[in-house]
Amino acid sequence: MATSAPTLANAAISAQNMVRRFGHFTAVNDVSFRVEKGEIFGFLGPNGSGKTTVIKMLTGLLPLSGGSAYVEGLDVRTDSEAVRERIGYMSQNFSLYYDLTVEENLKFYGRIYSLEPARLKRRMDEIVQLNGLAPYLNRLASQLSGGWKQRLALGCAMLHEPTLLFLDEPTAGIDPVARRQLWDLLFELSGHGITFFVTTHYMDEAERCSHVAYIYYGRLIADGTPNSLRELPDVQPPGTLRVEIITPEVTRALRFARHLPGIRGATIFGQSIHALIEDRFNLDDLRQQLLKNGITVTEIRPLTPSLEDVFVELTYKHQALLEGARA
Amino acid sequence: MRNYFRGFGAVFYKEVLHVRRDPATLFFSLVIPLLQMVVLGFGIDTNIRQVNTVVYNADGRRESRELIDRLKNSDTFHIKRYVQNDGDLNDAIIAGKARVGIKIPVDYSDRLLHNMSAQVLVLIDGSDSSVAGQAINVTTAIGLDESLRRVLQDRSTFAVDMRPKLLFNPDSRSPNFLLPGLTAILLLNVTTFLTAFSIVREKERGTLEQLFVTPVRPMGLLLGKLLPYLAIGFSELCLILSFMRFVFQVPIHGNVFLLAFLSLPYLFVSLSIGILVSSKANTQSEAIQLAFLTFLPSIFFSGYIFPRETMPTFFYVISYFIPASYFINITRGIILRVAGITHLWTDGLALFLIGSVLLIIAARRFQNKVIMA
Numbered sequence: 001m002a003t004s005a006p007t008l009a010n011a012a013i014s015a016q017n018m019v020r021r022f023g024h025f026t027a028v029n030d031v032s033f034r035v036e037k038g039e040i041f042g043f044l045g046p047n048g049s050g051k052t053t054v055i056k057m058l059t060g061l062l063p064l065s066g067g068s069a070y071v072e073g074l075d076v077r078t079d080s081e082a083v084r085e086r087i088g089y090m091s092q093n094f095s096l097y098y099d100l101t102v103e104e105n106l107k108f109y110g111r112i113y114s115l116e117p118a119r120l121k122r123r124m125d126e127i128v129q130l131n132g133l134a135p136y137l138n139r140l141a142s143q144l145s146g147g148w149k150q151r152l153a154l155g156c157a158m159l160h161e162p163t164l165l166f167l168d169e170p171t172a173g174i175d176p177v178a179r180r181q182l183w184d185l186l187f188e189l190s191g192h193g194i195t196f197f198v199t200t201h202y203m204d205e206a207e208r209c210s211h212v213a214y215i216y217y218g219r220l221i222a223d224g225t226p227n228s229l230r231e232l233p234d235v236q237p238p239g240t241l242r243v244e245i246i247t248p249e250v251t252r253a254l255r256f257a258r259h260l261p262g263i264r265g266a267t268i269f270g271q272s273i274h275a276l277i278e279d280r281f282n283l284d285d286l287r288q289q290l291l292k293n294g295i296t297v298t299e300i301r302p303l304t305p306s307l308e309d310v311f312v313e314l315t316y317k318h319q320a321l322l323e324g325a326r327a
Numbered sequence: 328m329r330n331y332f333r334g335f336g337a338v339f340y341k342e343v344l345h346v347r348r349d350p351a352t353l354f355f356s357l358v359i360p361l362l363q364m365v366v367l368g369f370g371i372d373t374n375i376r377q378v379n380t381v382v383y384n385a386d387g388r389r390e391s392r393e394l395i396d397r398l399k400n401s402d403t404f405h406i407k408r409y410v411q412n413d414g415d416l417n418d419a420i421i422a423g424k425a426r427v428g429i430k431i432p433v434d435y436s437d438r439l440l441h442n443m444s445a446q447v448l449v450l451i452d453g454s455d456s457s458v459a460g461q462a463i464n465v466t467t468a469i470g471l472d473e474s475l476r477r478v479l480q481d482r483s484t485f486a487v488d489m490r491p492k493l494l495f496n497p498d499s500r501s502p503n504f505l506l507p508g509l510t511a512i513l514l515l516n517v518t519t520f521l522t523a524f525s526i527v528r529e530k531e532r533g534t535l536e537q538l539f540v541t542p543v544r545p546m547g548l549l550l551g552k553l554l555p556y557l558a559i560g561f562s563e564l565c566l567i568l569s570f571m572r573f574v575f576q577v578p579i580h581g582n583v584f585l586l587a588f589l590s591l592p593y594l595f596v597s598l599s600i601g602i603l604v605s606s607k608a609n610t611q612s613e614a615i616q617l618a619f620l621t622f623l624p625s626i627f628f629s630g631y632i633f634p635r636e637t638m639p640t641f642f643y644v645i646s647y648f649i650p651a652s653y654f655i656n657i658t659r660g661i662i663l664r665v666a667g668i669t670h671l672w673t674d675g676l677a678l679f680l681i682g683s684v685l686l687i688i689a690a691r692r693f694q695n696k697v698i699m700a
Contacts (some may be wrong), residue, residue, distance in 0.1 A: 099348045111337030116338030
């Protein structure tokens with residue numbers, strides 16, 4: 001056990017300066033973060049930014065090129081087998097055996113984790129109950145709809161009572177109702193002390209996490225609660241204000257607003273424009289300027305940045321940094 | 328203590344379910360080799376008989392007709408046509424209507440009667456070497472025989488009388504020679520494909536990735552996948568042997584249980600090849616191509632069709648690395664030559680060693696190229 005680092009004992013994941021290189025390419029560059037027990041940790045980032053590589057390192061599939069990582073207090077570099085006993089993993093393509101029934105899939109994973117028959121039976125009953133799989137036990141996995149496949153995959157991943165579950169894009173390609181149900185289930189399980197490491201591209205899901213981190217080209221560029229990220233200086237620079245301009249003429253308004261001095265950025269959201277403006281601007285002045293140019297304004301009101309705003313701002317900033325470094 | 332075979336039972340259970348859920352695949356993998364055996368067993372006769380022949384007999388007298396009769400009686404030649412000039416003789420061969428053309432010159436009988444040497448021209452189509460070889464042998468032998476009779480005149484016995492005796496396959500039946508070898512090729516085919524496919528399918532579905540995040544050990548996974556297909560391969564062997572014995576009437580002179588026992592290391596080798604293939608291939612079509620890459624050398628360099636001893640040194644050395652070489656020696660040895668364990672244990676051991684080396688390489692590759700990919 002990790003006697004040398006006592007604080008690790010209460011962390012579900014503790015990664016320090018993790019590095020992974022593939023030849024000359026550095027896929028994960030000096031990444032450090034910490035996930036507390038019972039958290040729902042949202043791990044976000046564009047495709048190809050290193051999310052899967054981080055998961056593979058934490059689950060002991062890929063050796064680290066540098067740094068260290070502890071999962072449930074165990075060093076993944078030396079104890080990956082013990083780590084795998086305690087974690088569950090569900091990939092985005094619901095790794096089920098389609099020619100096996102629901103019950104056979106569950107049984108197989110139970111045997112993989114060497115659950116003794118009595119415990120396997122108890123756990124199967126619990127999982128079936130929790131996931132509502134009872135009516136489908138004898139159905140082939142291939143005949144289930146996307147949402148049910150996902151529930152079965154989740155069931156298989158948690159049969160051995162892991163304390164930490166990695167869910168890699170668990171809601172990709174399933175309908176909104178099933179998505180909502182999955183998140184309800186995650187909250188319930190999280191209440192029982194299970195930690196979740198979730199990757200997703202859906203910002204509404206990110207908003208539901210208790211802790212989010214954003215990885216961009218191998219570097220972790222944001223890490224904190226959703227609210228703490230909204231207040232980052234890169235997202236909300238001092239002397240600026242984020243506003244929502246509600247107008248029936250969004251396209252025309254956007255074209256105009258982008259050329260207005262004092263407006264740092266603007267983008268369309270349905271029937272409104274989200275803009276980052278300098279706070280020397282009086283909201284009434286802004287309304288007057290728009291009206292003068294024949295743009296009807298229903299309302300202008302201050303806005304807290306969404307996580308999408310956060311990540312878009314951070315991405316632009318780091319893109320500029322990367323390009324600056326290349327030039 | 329670490330259990331290197333962890334997950335074996337679970338994987339074994341699952342593979343059995345896969346096979347039971349898909350009886351069509353099982354049926355075809357068992358029946359198609361039998362069909363191949365029927366086609367090859369009935370269709371291929373390596374004994375050269377009744378070669379199409381044209382004759383230009385410019386002489387036409389008794390001596391020349393006797394020679395032609397002798398050629399006919401050899402069973403090697405089937406005289407299709409008589410022509411009346413050199414041009415037609417040539418054309419018949421070029422057009423592929425005949426493999427052999429025989430020209431008996433005008434003065435054949437005259438020269439023989441005057442105790443002079445008479446020449447007979449034998450044109451042979453060299454585009455098929457086995458036919459050509461047989462034609463040369465038979466015509467030379469008939470020529471020699473004919474000459475000796477004339478030289479010796481009334482003396483009825485030859486000074487040296489060679490009496491060759493064919494052991495083990497006295498009738499020179501093609502199936503007796505071909506089918507034991509074919510058994511090795513068919514077994515390799517079935518088991519390599521089944522194993523390679525069962526792993527590559529999991530790669531395609533993403534379930535393999537899932538398994539690696541569980542405490543399953545690579546050896547437990549591989550053996551769990553190997554054993555069910557080893558059982559299928561073994562049933563296939565039994566089917567093939569029964570078919571060979573009862574449909575093609577190939578007598579099994581040796582101990583059939585020894586054959587079954589020695590097939591185990593061979594099946595082990597071909598399953599390991601399957602795993603090796605699957606560590607490289609990411610899709611089922613890639614797996615098919617890679618598997619074929621192993622079949623062709625097994626057919627051509629194993630002694631199945633061409634004797635290993637006649638190969639150039641380089642390929643002869645290569646044939647030692649081809650598992651089918653050893654198993655063909657085992658099948659032909661037991662089925663035809665009544666070989667026992669004392670004759671064949673080295674082949675069995677060689678197969679076992681090759682299989683172990685391949686499995687270790689496959690497991691390593693699996694660790695590095697598949698799990699860590």
